[in-house]
Amino acid sequence: MKRKLLLIILDGVPWRNFRRLFGNLEGWVDSGEARIWKHRSVLPSTSASCYASIHTGVSPQEHGCTGNANVFRLNHKDIFSQVSEAGGVTGAVAHSYWSQFFNRHPFDYVRDVEYDEPESTTINHGRFHSMTGYGKANQMTPCDVDLFASLTNLCLRFELDYGLLHTCTLDSMGHRFFHESEEMDHACFVMDEMLAPFITRWRKMGYEVIVTADHGQDERGHHGGRSQLQQETALYYFGDAVGPEPDVVVDQLQLAPTILDRIGAPLADTMKADTFLR
Numbered sequence: 256m257k258r259k260l261l262l263i264i265l266d267g268v269p270w271r272n273f274r275r276l277f278g279n280l281e282g283w284v285d286s287g288e289a290r291i292w293k294h295r296s297v298l299p300s301t302s303a304s305c306y307a308s309i310h311t312g313v314s315p316q317e318h319g320c321t322g323n324a325n326v327f328r329l330n331h332k333d334i335f336s337q338v339s340e341a342g343g344v345t346g347a348v349a350h351s352y353w354s355q356f357f358n359r360h361p362f363d364y365v366r367d368v369e370y371d372e373p374e375s376t377t378i379n380h381g382r383f384h385s386m387t388g389y390g391k392a393n394q395m396t397p398c399d400v401d402l403f404a405s406l407t408n409l410c411l412r413f414e415l416d417y418g419l420l421h422t423c424t425l426d427s428m429g430h431r432f433f434h435e436s437e438e439m440d441h442a443c444f445v446m447d448e449m450l451a452p453f454i455t456r457w458r459k460m461g462y463e464v465i466v467t468a469d470h471g472q473d474e475r476g477h478h479g480g481r482s483q484l485q486q487e488t489a490l491y492y493f494g495d496a497v498g499p500e501p502d503v504v505v506d507q508l509q510l511a512p513t514i515l516d517r518i519g520a521p522l523a524d525t526m527k528a529d530t531f532l533r
Contacts (some may be wrong), residue, residue, distance in 0.1 A: 256338075256341065256342075256343045256416040256518050256519050256520070257517070257518060257519030258463055258494075258517050258518055258519065259415065259416050259417070259460075259461055259462045259463070259518070260416075260417055260418075260462060260463045260464070260465070260494075260514055260517050260518055261406065261410075261415075261417075261418045261419075261420065261457055261462045261463070261464050261465070262309075262417075262418070262419050262420070262465050262467075262510075262514060263420045263450070263464065263465065263466045263467070264306075264309070264349075264419070264420065264421040264422070264467060264468060264469055265422060265424075265425055265446060265450075265466065265467070265468050266302060266421065266422060266423045266424075266425060266426035266427075266468060266469055266470075267302070267423070267425055267426025267427075267429050267430075267468060267469070267470060267471070267472050267478065268425050268426075268429075268443070268468040268471065268472075268488055268489070269434060269468075269471030269472055269473075269484045269485075269487065269488060270293055270471060270483075270484075270487045270488055270489050271484075272434055272439070272443055273468075273488065273489035273491075274489065276440060276443035276444060276447065277443060277446075277447040278444075278447060279447045279448065279450070279451035279454075280447060280450075280451075280466060280491050283454075283491070283493070284491070288493065289491045289492060289493050290491070290492050290498055290501075291489055291490065291491050291492075291501070292489075292490050292492075292498065292499065292501065292503055292504065292505045292531070293487055293488075293489065293490070293504045293505065294467050294468075294487070294488050294489060294490035294504070294505045294507065295486050295487050295504050295505070295506055295507060296308075296469060296470040296471075296485075296486045296487075296488065296507050297314050297315055297507050297508065298314075298315070298480075298481060298486070299315060299321065299322060299479045299480070300470040300471070300478045300479055300480060300481075300485045300486045301321075301322045301323060301470070301478065301479045302323055302352070302423075302426065302469055302470070303320050303322060303323045303325070303326050303352050303356075304320050304321065304322060305469035305470050305507065306320075306352055306353060306356060306421070306469060307320040307329055307356055308507055308508060309469065309507060309510050309511065310333040310334045310335065310356070310357060310419075310510075310511055311329060311331040311332070311333045311511060311523075311525070311526075312333075312508050312509075312510070312511030312512055312522075312523070312525065312526035312527070312528060313331055313508065313525050313526070313527075314508065317331075317525075318330075318331050320356075322479075323352075326352050326355050326356065326360070327355065327356075327360050328355065328356065328357075328358075328359065328360040329356050329357065331523070331525055332523035332525065332526075333356075333357055333377070333511065333523075334417060334419075334511050334514055334515060334520075335347075335357050335377040335378050335417070336357075336376060336377050336523075337515050337520045337521055337522065337523055338416055338417045338515070338518055338520045339375070339376045339377060339379070340376070340520065340521065341518075341519065341520035341521060343416035343417060343518065343520060344373075344379050344380075344413055344414060344415050344416050344417075345377070345378050345379050345380070345415065345416065345417045345418070346378065346379060346380035346381070346382075346406070346409040346410070346413060346415045346417075346418045346419070347378050347380075347381050347382070347383070347418065347419040347420075347421075348382045348383075348402050348405045348406045348409065348418075348419070348420045348421070349382075349383060349384075349419055349420065349421035350383065350384060350385070350386060350421055350423055351367070351383045351384065351385040351386075353378075353383065353419065353421060354367050354378070354381055354383045357377050357378055358375070358377050358378045358381065362383070362385060364385065367381065367383055368382075368383055368384070368385075369381065369382050369383070371413070379413070380409050380412075380413050380415070382405050382406075382409070384397050386423060389427070391430065391431045394423075394424075394427040394428070394431065396422070396423050396424045396427050397422075399422050399424055399445075399446060399449050399450070400449045402420060402422050403420065403449065403450060403453040404453075406418055406420045406453075407453060407456060407457070410457070410460060410462070411460075416518060417514070417518055417520075418462075424442065424446065425439075425442055425443065425446060425468075426472070428442045429472040429476045430472075430476045431476070432476070433472075433474060433475060433476040434472050434473075434474070434476065434484075435474060450466070454466070454493065458493055463492070463493060463494030463495075463496070463517060464491075464492075464493040464494070465490060465491070465492055465493075465510075465514070466490070466491040466493075467488060467489065467490040467491065467510075468488040468489070469488075470485060470486060470488060471483075471484050471485050471486060471487055471488045472484065472485065473485050487504075490505050492532065494517070494532070496517060496532035496533055497532070497533045498531060498532050498533075499531055503531070505531050506528060508526075508527075508528040509528040509529060509530065509531050511523075511526050511528075512526045512528055512529070512530050513530040513531050513532050516530045516532070517532060
């Protein structure tokens with residue numbers, strides 16, 4: 256592999272709240288250690304549909320996942336499969352939807368919650384949580400610092416070439432309290448504070464890092480549609496690549512080919528979008 260890369264997906268954060276509330280990420284933009292672009296999700300701007308598109312590089316209209324109630328083992332090649340094909344090692348610390356999309360469906364609570372399968376042609380090292388029972392009264396989300404530590408543990412133990420981390424905390428908080436609230440301000444502040452030391456550590460370990468979200472949320476905590484608050488989020492990049500001008504909007508379908516190009520793995524024929532990092 257040419258490079259190692261980690262993709263950090265903080266579920267459900269609109270552009271304006273990344274820019275307003277994530278002081279560590281914004282401080283790195285000011286210092287030149289990170290660059291930022293607006294990132295526009297596919298439609299529907301629904302979590303599962305976005306997860307599938309981020310990793311396959313094709314739209315929901317092509318891969319077929321129309322929402323969270325329609326999760327299945329995808330047929331398209333994806334980032335995990337392409338890195339594996341090139342001889343790389345992959346890992347994921349994420350919601351169980353990711354396991355079902357890219358490894359096995361249905362999700363088995365015992366078999367799939369934690370596994371190490373070097374022979375797998377997709378995700379070699381998985382640490383998954385299901386959030387079974389999720390609702391406004393009980394969000395069922397793990398502590399984010401534990402998730403960041405789990406990904407770091409996988410990187411150290413197995414020398415991942417590509418690692419994914421996905422957390423639903425802010426999406427769940429947004430659905431409960433909406434994004435213009437004291438509770439949401441604090442949740443974003445805490446996430447930024449928890450994440451920052453791990454970004455420093457991952458960079459010292461030799462990883463390029465992308466921090467983004469799958470979609471945004473609007474004033475009523477909703478997403479799935481076309482409005483700017485629902486579709487537009489931020490993408491922070493830590494690395495040495497040359498990127499587009501600051502006002503360029505990154506299309507979600509560009510993530511898969513860009514990540515594979517940075518790692519040095521082959522693009523699938525179905526990944527038609529242009530890379531945005533060179």
